[in-house]
Amino acid sequence: MNIQPKTRGFICTTAHPEGCASQVQRQIDYVTSKPAIQGPRNVLVVGASTGYGLASRIVSSFGAGANTVGVYFDKAAEGVRTASAGWYNSAAFEKAAAEAGRKSYSIVGDAFSDEIKTKTIDLIRTELGQIDLVIYSVASPRRVHPKTGEVFSSVIKPLGGTYSNKTVNFHSGEVSTATIEPATEDELRQTIAVMGGEDWQMWIDELQSAGVLAEGATTVAYSYIGPEITHAVYREGTIGAAKNDLEATAKRLNAGLATNGGRAFVSVNKALVTQSSSAIPVVPLYISALYKVMKEQGIHEGCIEQMYRLFAERLYGEGETLVDEKGLIRVDDWEMRPEIQAEVAKLWAELTTENVYELSDLVGYRREFFQLFGFETDGIDYEADTNPDVAISNLR
Numbered sequence: 599m600n601i602q603p604k605t606r607g608f609i610c611t612t613a614h615p616e617g618c619a620s621q622v623q624r625q626i627d628y629v630t631s632k633p634a635i636q637g638p639r640n641v642l643v644v645g646a647s648t649g650y651g652l653a654s655r656i657v658s659s660f661g662a663g664a665n666t667v668g669v670y671f672d673k674a675a676e677g678v679r680t681a682s683a684g685w686y687n688s689a690a691f692e693k694a695a696a697e698a699g700r701k702s703y704s705i706v707g708d709a710f711s712d713e714i715k716t717k718t719i720d721l722i723r724t725e726l727g728q729i730d731l732v733i734y735s736v737a738s739p740r741r742v743h744p745k746t747g748e749v750f751s752s753v754i755k756p757l758g759g760t761y762s763n764k765t766v767n768f769h770s771g772e773v774s775t776a777t778i779e780p781a782t783e784d785e786l787r788q789t790i791a792v793m794g795g796e797d798w799q800m801w802i803d804e805l806q807s808a809g810v811l812a813e814g815a816t817t818v819a820y821s822y823i824g825p826e827i828t829h830a831v832y833r834e835g836t837i838g839a840a841k842n843d844l845e846a847t848a849k850r851l852n853a854g855l856a857t858n859g860g861r862a863f864v865s866v867n868k869a870l871v872t873q874s875s876s877a878i879p880v881v882p883l884y885i886s887a888l889y890k891v892m893k894e895q896g897i898h899e900g901c902i903e904q905m906y907r908l909f910a911e912r913l914y915g916e917g918e919t920l921v922d923e924k925g926l927i928r929v930d931d932w933e934m935r936p937e938i939q940a941e942v943a944k945l946w947a948e949l950t951t952e953n954v955y956e957l958s959d960l961v962g963y964r965r966e967f968f969q970l971f972g973f974e975t976d977g978i979d980y981e982a983d984t985n986p987d988v989a990i991s992n993l994r
């Protein structure tokens with residue numbers, strides 16, 4: 599079939615298998631062009647099919663030569679529907695890993711459920727014995743609690759007061775004002791249940807009690823802080839409260855794992871175009887301005903560059919892992935440089951519909967958004983007849 603992008607707001611309902619494969623290969627090529635990492639041997643990535651989780655899996659496999667298990671929630675093609683981008687990414691990853699002689703396994707299903715945790719543990723026990731790194735990179739709008747069955751939905755809202763700021767429709771370039779009403783107590787509770795640390799803790803507890811977590815194992819989850827302009831809607835809003843919970847979980851996990859020489863960290867990563875970040879109001883316009891400034895300064899990074907730096911320089915670099923005063927790994931350090939933020943703030947004050955293409959990298963933002971789904975990728979013939987049915991080789 600002929601596969602073209604079909605968008606609804608910040609969602610693209612189609613994905614292109616060859617474009618996704620090409621995006622995965624580009625990330626693999628980047629990692630293999632860099633020095634090898636003396637890192638983990640067997641890695642579990644929960645939320646492994648797109649964004650930061652996929653990049654973590656690629657760095658583990660192609661940077662450190664590790665075997666990997668990826669857990670993710672993606673759909674195969676069905677009838678006239680293409681598979682989701684994460685499905686095609688994972689199919690391409692598995693194929694490349696096999697060709698490179700690394701073991702890799704995929705488990706598709708709800709990471710929040712007991713069933714998927716048990717299935718993953720059984721797989722690790724049979725195929726790998728133990729794992730020495732667990733990356734937790736799930737970003738989800740909802741969670742069914744495995745013990746109570748309660749369904750939680752996360753919201754991106756401020757706390758305490760109404761928040762208004764500039765936002766952009768990244769398809770049309772229209773800059774307008776987004777006004778978001780504050781969250782209720784219950785919305786806050788539910789967002790923490792979805793995006794906080796409870797599920798990460800459950801994974802580590804269950805891996806540990808099943809005896810499949812190696813002595814001295816490391817675990818890492820991802821967070822974001824960002825600039826003053828997004829604080830009310832992000833860091834000081836519902837998602838920020840969930841991230842506070844995640845960071846508190848890291849401290850608890852670290853205390854437990856340290857008794858065996860293990861470690862738990864939260865890594866604060868850079869704002870990047872992913873399926874999750876494109877859903878947050880204000881953030882796409884901030885990212886467009888940030889990309890312009892960081893590209894001009896020659897310090898722009900994508901998911902793969904961020905994750906390579908996290909592994910090579912922080913987690914498995916020389917000496918102790920560098921953390922800030924709160925114990926957080928900061929690979930958002932280049933984004934947060936005062937001179938970068940001052941430049942972004944200057945652009946932010948001036949941004950309007952009329953000048954958005956001149957003052958921000960909205961063109962780059964849109965292109966990266968479509969590339970998440972395998973579109974707008976060089977070397978792909980989008981007019982060609984393409985088979986949407988792609989198998990994942992080591993699907994369990």
Ligand code: NAD
Binds near residue numbers: 644650672737822
């Ligand atoms: P993403 O949407 O690209 O990836 C989310 C992953 O979670 C996918 O692999 C998806 O399949 C998986 N997933 C979702 N629900 C699942 C479920 N129920 N069971 C199993 N897998 C499930 O997101 P991302 O932007 O890479 O975010 C990953 C983490 O990085 C999040 O914690 C996010 O807050 C953090 N982060 C993101 C940014 C950013 O700008 N994108 C910046 C800093 C930190």
